[in-house]
Amino acid sequence: MPKLKPRAPKAYKNQEFLNSPDARTVRLISEFLEPMRRFRHNNIRDTIVFFGSARIRSKKEASRDLKESKKRIAIAHRVTPKMRDQLKAVQTELEMSRYYEDAVTLSGKLTRWSKKLFHQNRFVVCSGGGPGIMEAANKGAKLAGGRSIGLNISLPFEQSPNPYISDELNFEFHYFFMRKFWFVYLAKALIVFPGGFGTMDEMMEVLTLVQTKKLRKKIVVVLYGKEFWDQVINLEALARMRVISPEDFKLFKFADTPDEAFNYLVKELKAIYPKETSE
Numbered sequence: 053m054p055k056l057k058p059r060a061p062k063a064y065k066n067q068e069f070l071n072s073p074d075a076r077t078v079r080l081i082s083e084f085l086e087p088m089r090r091f092r093h094n095n096i097r098d099t100i101v102f103f104g105s106a107r108i109r110s111k112k113e114a115s116r117d118l119k120e121s122k123k124r125i126a127i128a129h130r131v132t133p134k135m136r137d138q139l140k141a142v143q144t145e146l147e148m149s150r151y152y153e154d155a156v157t158l159s160g161k162l163t164r165w166s167k168k169l170f171h172q173n174r175f176v177v178c179s180g181g182g183p184g185i186m187e188a189a190n191k192g193a194k195l196a197g198g199r200s201i202g203l204n205i206s207l208p209f210e211q212s213p214n215p216y217i218s219d220e221l222n223f224e225f226h227y228f229f230m231r232k233f234w235f236v237y238l239a240k241a242l243i244v245f246p247g248g249f250g251t252m253d254e255m256m257e258v259l260t261l262v263q264t265k266k267l268r269k270k271i272v273v274v275l276y277g278k279e280f281w282d283q284v285i286n287l288e289a290l291a292r293m294r295v296i297s298p299e300d301f302k303l304f305k306f307a308d309t310p311d312e313a314f315n316y317l318v319k320e321l322k323a324i325y326p327k328e329t330s331e
Contacts, residue, residue, distance in 0.1 A: 080230065103244045105248055106247075111149040115149075117142045117146075151185065156192040165314075170330045175328075190202055190214055190217050200217060201221040201223070236267070240321060241320075255275075263300055272321060272324070274305055274307050
């Protein structure tokens, strides 16, 4: 009697298949369905999203590095151009660290406000899940006694999730566009702190969706740090050269302090979503 063959693995348990190019559609759908299921299970209905650089560090870390850099220069027999450049770099990092601290403060204020609302689990702080401004946003929410979301992305240089994300709301994405979908789909407000290519990419995509009215809901957008944004993007020139409309400046508002950003966000959210923001 012929020996029976072992059962072949079912397709949805076949790791070789699931990791193959042929199953890309399955993986894409998974990054839509699994977060949706978890958000529903945790009663997350909307968010306040923080964008910003992964490279901006806390004041404590930047101050420590500046102290060490000055110490190396003080004991060096010869100060090299590389050492001077490094000193300038850490001095800049210390200057930029104020944005980290401001993000912690603003996130905490928004979390404490949201916890007072009659409707629970509303306007939950959400970040990209990594270090820098993302970490600061999650940290502020945790210090305020609230939950927060981290939509982390797998990168070749390993962007690890920061330790302040709520365990049940810690996500890991492979596809950038699915991560962006979940940023925007739940967002009622967006705060864009200083950042590089990734931050500007995310910011411009959201502004484009709002400008072209592809977003049916109203979303409040704050660009944090006018001095920074005026240096890196000449929005006035875009309007002057007629590639954007002067009306497009109404799509967002600049803010320079946590209190200024908080007061504007709460005022706008209360006006747009009165039922959701009742206390």
